Amino acid sequence: MSPALLSARGVARRYGAHVALAPTSVDVRGGETLALVGPNGAGKSTLLSILAGALAPDEGAVTVATPAPRVGWVPQRPAQYAKLTPRENLELFARLEGVTEPDARARRLLELLELPDDDRVSSELSGGNQQRLNLAVALLAQPDVLLLDEATASLDPRQRRRFWDVARAVRGRGGAVVFVTQNLEELERFADRVVVLLDGRVVFEGTLPEYEADPRADVFA
Amino acid sequence: MTAVALLVRKDLLVLRRSPVLLGALVLYPLLFAVLVGLLVRFAADRPRVAFVDLDGLPEEVTIASATFDVERVIEQVNDKAELVPMEEEEAERALETGEVVAAIVVPRGFASTLRGMVESPTLVLRTGKGGLAGRAELSTQALVYRLNLLLQEAFISANLAYVELLVEGGESEFLGNEFDVVGLETAARTLDELEAETDDPAALERIRELSTFVDEALLALRQADETLRATANPIELETDHEAGRTWLLSAQLQSYALALTLAFVAVLLAAGAIASERDENVVARLARGLVGLLELVVSKVCVAAVVALAVGLALALVFGVAAEVAGVQGGEPWERLPLLALGLALAGAAFGAFGVLLGVLAREARTAVLVAFLVALPVVLIGLVPEGSVEAAGHVSQVFPFGHAQRLFEAALFDLDPWGALAREAAWLLGIAAAFAALARMGVRRLLV
Numbered sequence: 001m002s003p004a005l006l007s008a009r010g011v012a013r014r015y016g017a018h019v020a021l022a023p024t025s026v027d028v029r030g031g032e033t034l035a036l037v038g039p040n041g042a043g044k045s046t047l048l049s050i051l052a053g054a055l056a057p058d059e060g061a062v063t064v065a066t067p068a069p070r071v072g073w074v075p076q077r078p079a080q081y082a083k084l085t086p087r088e089n090l091e092l093f094a095r096l097e098g099v100t101e102p103d104a105r106a107r108r109l110l111e112l113l114e115l116p117d118d119d120r121v122s123s124e125l126s127g128g129n130q131q132r133l134n135l136a137v138a139l140l141a142q143p144d145v146l147l148l149d150e151a152t153a154s155l156d157p158r159q160r161r162r163f164w165d166v167a168r169a170v171r172g173r174g175g176a177v178v179f180v181t182q183n184l185e186e187l188e189r190f191a192d193r194v195v196v197l198l199d200g201r202v203v204f205e206g207t208l209p210e211y212e213a214d215p216r217a218d219v220f221a
Numbered sequence: 222m223t224a225v226a227l228l229v230r231k232d233l234l235v236l237r238r239s240p241v242l243l244g245a246l247v248l249y250p251l252l253f254a255v256l257v258g259l260l261v262r263f264a265a266d267r268p269r270v271a272f273v274d275l276d277g278l279p280e281e282v283t284i285a286s287a288t289f290d291v292e293r294v295i296e297q298v299n300d301k302a303e304l305v306p307m308e309e310e311e312a313e314r315a316l317e318t319g320e321v322v323a324a325i326v327v328p329r330g331f332a333s334t335l336r337g338m339v340e341s342p343t344l345v346l347r348t349g350k351g352g353l354a355g356r357a358e359l360s361t362q363a364l365v366y367r368l369n370l371l372l373q374e375a376f377i378s379a380n381l382a383y384v385e386l387l388v389e390g391g392e393s394e395f396l397g398n399e400f401d402v403v404g405l406e407t408a409a410r411t412l413d414e415l416e417a418e419t420d421d422p423a424a425l426e427r428i429r430e431l432s433t434f435v436d437e438a439l440l441a442l443r444q445a446d447e448t449l450r451a452t453a454n455p456i457e458l459e460t461d462h463e464a465g466r467t468w469l470l471s472a473q474l475q476s477y478a479l480a481l482t483l484a485f486v487a488v489l490l491a492a493g494a495i496a497s498e499r500d501e502n503v504v505a506r507l508a509r510g511l512v513g514l515l516e517l518v519v520s521k522v523c524v525a526a527v528v529a530l531a532v533g534l535a536l537a538l539v540f541g542v543a544a545e546v547a548g549v550q551g552g553e554p555w556e557r558l559p560l561l562a563l564g565l566a567l568a569g570a571a572f573g574a575f576g577v578l579l580g581v582l583a584r585e586a587r588t589a590v591l592v593a594f595l596v597a598l599p600v601v602l603i604g605l606v607p608e609g610s611v612e613a614a615g616h617v618s619q620v621f622p623f624g625h626a627q628r629l630f631e632a633a634l635f636d637l638d639p640w641g642a643l644a645r646e647a648a649w650l651l652g653i654a655a656a657f658a659a660l661a662r663m664g665v666r667r668l669l670v
Contacts, residue, residue: 015670054505055669073509079502083235095227096511121238137506 002030005069005145005176010060011050013043021046022201023059028145033167033177035191035208043200044180045076045149051178052147069175072143074151076180078134082123086115086133089122090140097141109136112166127154135163146170148179152186164190188212224512228520229527232494236528247532250485251478268360271312271324272304276331284336287375294371302360316349323348325361335372377449384445387438405442409435475540476630479533480568481601484623486532487525487569488597489590491576495521495661496589499668514665518658521580522573529569530562537561537634560633560643564650568626571650574657575600575622581664625649 004027012023021043028034028051036044049055051062052073080089087106094102110117113132116125122133131154138146146167152160167177168190181187187194187208194211196204204214211217236243272295282289295304304325307315312324326345334342346361386393390404403411412432419425498504498517507517541555576593583589604623606614618624625646632642 049505052505053509056666071509073506075502075505077502079506081231081235081503082501083238084231088231088234092227092231093506093511096224096507 002032002174003065004029005065006051006071007063008047008051008057008060009063011047011057011062012059013046013050013055014058019200021050021057021197024197024202025060026051026195026202026205028176028178030144030174030176031171032192033171033179033190035187035194036178036180036197037182037187037194038197038203041199042197044197046200047197048073048147048149048178048180049075051145069144070141071145071147072138072141072170073147074135074138074149076149076151076153078122078130080122080130080133080137083121085117085119085121086110086125086129086136087117089133090136093137094140099140105140109139112136112139113162128156128159131155132159132163135166139166143170144173144175146175146177148177150180150182152181152183223516225516225520225523228512228517229523232520232524233527236490236524246486246489247482250482251536253481253485255478268302268322269320270302270304270361271307271315271321273307273309273312273324273326275309275329276327278327278332282332282335284372284375287378289371289375294368302364304364312347316347323358323361325364373453377453380449381446384442388442405435405439409439472631472635475537475634476627477605478540479536479565479630480604480623480627482536483529483533483565483568483572483626484597484601484604485594487529487572488576488579488600489593490528491521491525491573492580492583492589492593493586494524495577495580495665495668496583497586499584500586504668508669515662518574518577518661518665521577522570522654522658525573525576526566526569529572530565533565533569534558534562554634557634557639560639561630564626564629564633564643564647567647567650567654568622568629571622571626571654571657574654574661578657578661578664581661581667584667619649620653622650622653625653 006028008024008026010023010025011021012019013021024043024047026034026047036047038044046055050057052071053062054073054075081092084092087110090106090109091102094105099105107117109115113136115129115133115136122130125133131151135148135151148167152163155163164186167179171177177190179186179190191208191211193207194204195202196211204211204216206214278291280291282291302323305315305321307321307324309326312321312326315321316324324347326347328343328345331342331344334340344365346358348358383393386402386404388405390402390407392399392401394400409432412428412435416425416428416432419428495517498507504517508514512520537558579593579596580586580589583592600621601623603614604618604621604627606618628642629646629650632639632646636642
């Protein structure tokens, strides 16, 4: 078993009296694709945001391997500046990430993800292109761990295939992919391991075959 | 380039792509500044004052043989206060409700006492306890001063008429008695004739003594006009309306316009900018170690400071060119622009920090801008309350940047020795900026939820 690149230990998050995520422990290992599944409001996005470092847990902590892996995060809703073009967004985030050649990196990602490179600002792009830009921003730092929060929901089949090609390339380099999904086809096709959350608690953790064999599998999704 | 600089550059680029927003942000407060300026300039100078006539003043009052049209006299002094004729009870109620800031009461017997010229009649001023009471008192003093001037002129004219009678002679009337006066000029001529007709040395000596007296009296009385006026007005005030700047180019208006424009531009911009980071779902991405939360707050404060600097300098430039074109004496102190630039940046930062705090509390950009607008308005208005008139307003105003910014701009641009005021107000603005930024940093995690 590969060593854990990220380890969440007893992480929990509350919003007032509402428990979004009860104390939860999850390891993210190199070379694997981990799926987080569960109904709406189960705490999947909260756990992913905590793993991404975008949300501080109220309890517990996320530890990282040494050397620290680079983490790319694709939130459910595109997280980029609406009044900047895709190139400007990528160059800005590349500089913030400390990428050595931000202009070149931005150009490569524009080509890789077939993003428009003109004067149109990102708010003028289609939903699919906005989501691909969202992925491109996450890929800027050449992440070892890619965290995807229902990232393919607004993509057409061709875009989705390309998206997963990129994600699998991360895993192919010994990195890890963690994805939140409600899409059974994606789950069965890409997941190595599955964590099921229900009402903020982990109710299942195992390999894809174990998940498929579990009688509760239909209820989980 | 640091994270703060990158975010500032991004925000400026976004702003450049929203010219309508930028234009509205600049033009609206500028228009507002002029309107407020008009209000401050004219409304406060001419408070509404009830005029209660218990004496039943006639349409015309004759004093010292001068006849005054009462209504015209009131109109003449009306530029100092808006006199509203009222009954006594009505005036009391209006004073209680604040409809008028004071009431001038003309007591019974006022006109007859005035006509008698034996003692001075009294006008009674009733004021409320509010901050404008002092202003109303000053306006009423000015009004009484103007009335006294008019009466004084009448008294002088009456006295001069008597002097003229003494000099030239003629018929007159006093307290109902008609009489003829020979007059000094006629007396002089008569004495000359007598001197020519007589050889009696004793009579000649007496005639010459009388002639000398008449000549000296004539000489003195011919000076009476100027002497009387000089005695009545030992010091005269000569007003030269061409000596200073027009109100529109005044130091006060410039400093208010700058502070007011910045108050709206920086507060609204900073509030909208920080909240839009959340609206665009970017703040969580930045918070993943790309940009510290304090850096995020500081970047918005810097954006506000940069925009405030640019807008403020542009306004100062417009004012300066207008002063030059108008040929205003004293001109625009161009050499003070670096000082002004420092003040603009500081004020922009203080307003910006306040705006960031509002944006953090409101969380959504649209709500943030609305809240910022609603809050900026009273903050500005409380800063416009004249210093010392309402103590509580002065204390509240201290913790907001508006008053400090206005005083700093005025000192930077026009004070002969600005350093004391500059240092004091700059320290205030720095402190306010730091305090609001610290509060915003404490609350900025709200944007992550």
